[in-house]
Amino acid sequence: MPSVRQSKAVRSLPISVRALGREAGLPGQVPVRELLRRTGMFTKPVHIKVLRYTWGTVAPDARNHPIWPDAALNEILHAPNGWSLGDFWSDATLRLFELRFSVEPWRVLVNVSHKDARDDRGGVVDKCRHQAEQDGVSFEGVDRIVAMVHPPPVNAGAVGGNAVLDQGAFGLSFFQHELGHVLGFEHAFGPCGDYVYQDDYSVMGFSAVQTRAIAVPAAFTGVQVLEAATFWNSDRALSPAALYRYAGDFAASSSVIRVDLATRPRVRLAAFGQAGLHDPVLAVASTAQGEIMAEYRARFGQDGGVQPAVVVHSLRRRPVLRWHGEQDPVWYEGHMGVSSPVPSPGPSVSVDTVFKAELVSVTPDLRYVEVVLS
Ligand SMILES: [Zn+2]
Known part of the structure; x- marks a missing residue:
């Protein structure tokens, strides 16, 4: 195409x-x-160089096990399987972003000690990049770097727009969340349970919530996965509220419906997991203190594991917490469960006294809801 x-x-x-x-x-x-x-008009390709390196000298407590075959890693990175990092982030951004990986062969981080280097995440990226330059790797046209190191453990995660990964991750969810950071999405914030970035309706909240189980792909037959018991779960999508916050093309699209709460608008929202760009997925109300947004999430696509709900987020309403230096993060404010038919009286969800969403209808196939906002 x-x-x-x-x-x-x-x-x-x-x-x-x-x-x-x-x-x-x-x-x-x-x-x-x-x-x-x-x-695929509007798609922004993001070119990611995957540098694969083994440590010069391996720590005594390393979790030694075989390197995954290229076909297995490709399944996770960009195979068209419906859950790879490429598919996940294409769907979760309504195809606004497209991850394009170029994967380097495994090489050795010469003179780098696993034990000394592994805790410094930024340092691991720098060391891999430095070694790659020695190894003749070209970075022309490269937007981001993923340093894949072996064997585990390493202080894995995103850093400065790049990321360090290894084969010791607890799950696919971890890779999906960290690649979100690589694309520029910051943590979603929430009701401050154990984690300040608690948003059960965003992959950029705390990981591995409302996941869906993935069948182990054929490319991993006979391949050792250290955390096999938890690994094969794919996370819930990004929230449309976060897409609005971080993707200008989405914010400017007809997927975003701007509403005036004084008129008590009745708004139709499409379940995000089955929506395309320009389908109505987010209602945005300006208030005296920031914006409040309503979206509808149900078991479609990347949201295959979520409890159907109308979810409310805010922007620039809550005091700014500095967890990892986020700027004006998206805040999860609450949700109301959705089922068909709508019970009477219908459910509602409120933010203090300034915003209320009431569920008035849902299509039997759960693809669309109508809410009244006030
Ligand atoms: Zn994170």
Whole structure:
């Protein structure tokens, strides 16, 4: 499928929808919306160089085990299996972002001691990059670096737009969350349980909540996974509220419905997991103190493991906590469960006395809800 990207030049050209449709293999009359959906227009590719290195000298307490075959790692990175990092983040951003991995062969971090280097996450990225330059690796066109080191343990996670990973992760959820940081998404905040970034409806909240089980792919048959008991679970999607906060293309799209609470608007929302860009997925109300947003989440796509709910988040309403230096983070404010048919009286969810969402209808297939906001 040819990919048509929107650039400033394209935006100002007289383009023919029919001609673009033909190029995309869609003959005849083509709705613009279908063309956008089929051609991946608006997609921003993010080029990630995966540097794979074994330690120069391995620590005595290393968790030695075989390196995953390339086919197994590829399954996690970008295989079209519905849950790989590529598929997850494409779906979770309504195809606004596309992870493109280029994976280097395994090499050795010359003169680097596992024991001395493993706690300093940024240092591990620097050491891998330095060694890669010695090894003749080109970084032309590379946006981000993932340093995959072996054997575990290492202080794995995101750092400065890059990330350190290893084969000791507790699960796919961990990789999905850390790649979210690599794409620029910060932690979602919430009701301050054990973790200040608690949002059960965002992969950028604390990991491994409302996950869905993944069948072990064939490429991992006979391959050792250290945390096999917890590894094969895929996390809930990003919240549309976070997409609004961090992705300008989404915030400017018709997926975002701006509402005036004084008019008690009745708003139709699509379940995010089955929505495309331009489907209505987020209602945004400006208040005297920040913005309050409503979205609908149900068991579709990357949200296959979530309890169906209308979820409310806020921006710039709560005091800023400095957990990892987040700027104006998304705050989870609450949710109301959704089931069909809607009970009477219907459920509602409120933020103090300034915002209330009431559920008025839900389609039997749970794909859409209608809420009244006030
Ligand atoms: Zn994090």
